[in-house]
Amino acid sequence: MKITGIELRRIKMPLVAPFRTSFGTETERDVLLLRVVTPDAEGWGECVAMSDPLYSSEYVDGAADVLRRFLIPALPAHVDAHGVNRALRPFKGHRMAKAALETAVLDAGLRTSGESFASFLGAEADRVPCGVSVGIMDSVPRLLDAVAGYLDEGYARIKLKIEPGWDLAPVRAVRERFGDDLLLQVDANAAYTLADAPHLAKLDPLNLLLIEQPLANDDMVQHARLATKITTPVCLDESIESAEHAAAAITLGACSIINVKPGRVGGYLEARRIHDLARAHGVALWCGGMLETGIGRAANLALAAMPGFTLPGDTSASRRYYATDITAPFELDEGHLEVPTGPGIGVAPVPAILDEVTVSTEWITV
Numbered sequence: 001m002k003i004t005g006i007e008l009r010r011i012k013m014p015l016v017a018p019f020r021t022s023f024g025t026e027t028e029r030d031v032l033l034l035r036v037v038t039p040d041a042e043g044w045g046e047c048v049a050m051s052d053p054l055y056s057s058e059y060v061d062g063a064a065d066v067l068r069r070f071l072i073p074a075l076p077a078h079v080d081a082h083g084v085n086r087a088l089r090p091f092k093g094h095r096m097a098k099a100a101l102e103t104a105v106l107d108a109g110l111r112t113s114g115e116s117f118a119s120f121l122g123a124e125a126d127r128v129p130c131g132v133s134v135g136i137m138d139s140v141p142r143l144l145d146a147v148a149g150y151l152d153e154g155y156a157r158i159k160l161k162i163e164p165g166w167d168l169a170p171v172r173a174v175r176e177r178f179g180d181d182l183l184l185q186v187d188a189n190a191a192y193t194l195a196d197a198p199h200l201a202k203l204d205p206l207n208l209l210l211i212e213q214p215l216a217n218d219d220m221v222q223h224a225r226l227a228t229k230i231t232t233p234v235c236l237d238e239s240i241e242s243a244e245h246a247a248a249a250i251t252l253g254a255c256s257i258i259n260v261k262p263g264r265v266g267g268y269l270e271a272r273r274i275h276d277l278a279r280a281h282g283v284a285l286w287c288g289g290m291l292e293t294g295i296g297r298a299a300n301l302a303l304a305a306m307p308g309f310t311l312p313g314d315t316s317a318s319r320r321y322y323a324t325d326i327t328a329p330f331e332l333d334e335g336h337l338e339v340p341t342g343p344g345i346g347v348a349p350v351p352a353i354l355d356e357v358t359v360s361t362e363w364i365t366v
């Protein structure tokens with residue numbers, strides 16, 4: 001496939017409500033979109049980096065810079081997704097930028113051949129159960145109202161963001177109010193240290209599905225220690241940036257569950273490697289979320305439909321984050337989202353909506 005050029009487009013999407021995690025509060029999503037243009041088709045990719053390097057070291061301006069300065073110029077004249085992966089391999093890090101480029105090229109190629117992203121990945125389900133991530137709130141009553149609202153919408157699983165000072169009381173309150181059958185898990189975004197193990201063990205009686213990334217991203221050994229001190233299963237998010245990291249975590253016993261985010265691991269091909277590895281080791285997977293627009297959401301649904309993804313993901317409906325999505329909105333149906341079946345990722349931005357949220361565009365000839 002020959003690439004004519006690539007458009008970098010910055011959009012600004014207001015969130016329906018502020019989203020607070022242990023690393024900060026977001027009120028709008030600053031997104032970099034890639035549009036790969038070929039003679040036969042266009043492909044889309046969404047970069048999941050945040051505007052500030054708070055979740056990981058990547059940030060949107062940095063991703064745009066490395067794309068225009070190094071990654072896009074390294075593409076061969078004729079390329080497929082595996083070729084992109086190979087061409088980008090010499091450059092260290094910048095996995096979210098690489099993932100966006102690989103996805104856009106993959107989408108263009110699949111649209112040309114007429115195959116869906118789900119079929120390409122080896123997905124088996126045609127709909128996936130969805131969970132929702134609930135931010136840190138000002139008070140427990142507000143949290144209970146928010147959770148009640150999401151359960152009314154049909155979400156199959158609730159994830160509560162936690163941090164020191166916002167953990168035992170809110171999680172206990174949610175468990176007490178909504179009962180033992182609620183699928184409930186927590187995400188600390190690296191806010192604790194191993195010294196907090198006795199405190200985190202107080203979550204044990206609450207029957208959580210998992211605790212996600214309790215310790216720092218580079219604390220793999222400490223996560224293995226923590227896993228022996230608490231009964232809640234440990235799930236890793238930030239720590240897993242590649243299939244090699246996943247193999248190390250599994251060998252160490254640092255986690256029994258992995259949150260897979262294609263952006264964090266450098267793309268869907270790497271995400272598929274992690275899928276195959278984890279499945280072979282009986283490690284459960286679920287698809288994470290980075291407040292994606294419909295573009296990233298569509299591709300994540302294809303991933304979440306692979307057979308190793310056995311837990312509900314953070315693949316929420318469009319309206320969880322955005323009053324108006326840039327694609328046709330994804331809407332819950334009995335707690336599930338449908339996996340797109342059209343060629344490529346199966347969705348495209350609505351031009352008028354996209355123009356309205358666009359802050360800047362840049363065209364790079366390849």
Ligand code: NPQ
Nearest residue numbers: 021026050055133288289290291314
């Ligand atoms: C997580 N996501 O699993 C993340 C982290 C996260 C859905 O909980 C702007 C952009 C704000 C990306 C806040 C969920 C964000 C963000 C949190 C990602 O750890």
Ligand code: MG
Nearest residue numbers: 187212213237
């Ligand atoms: Mg997380």
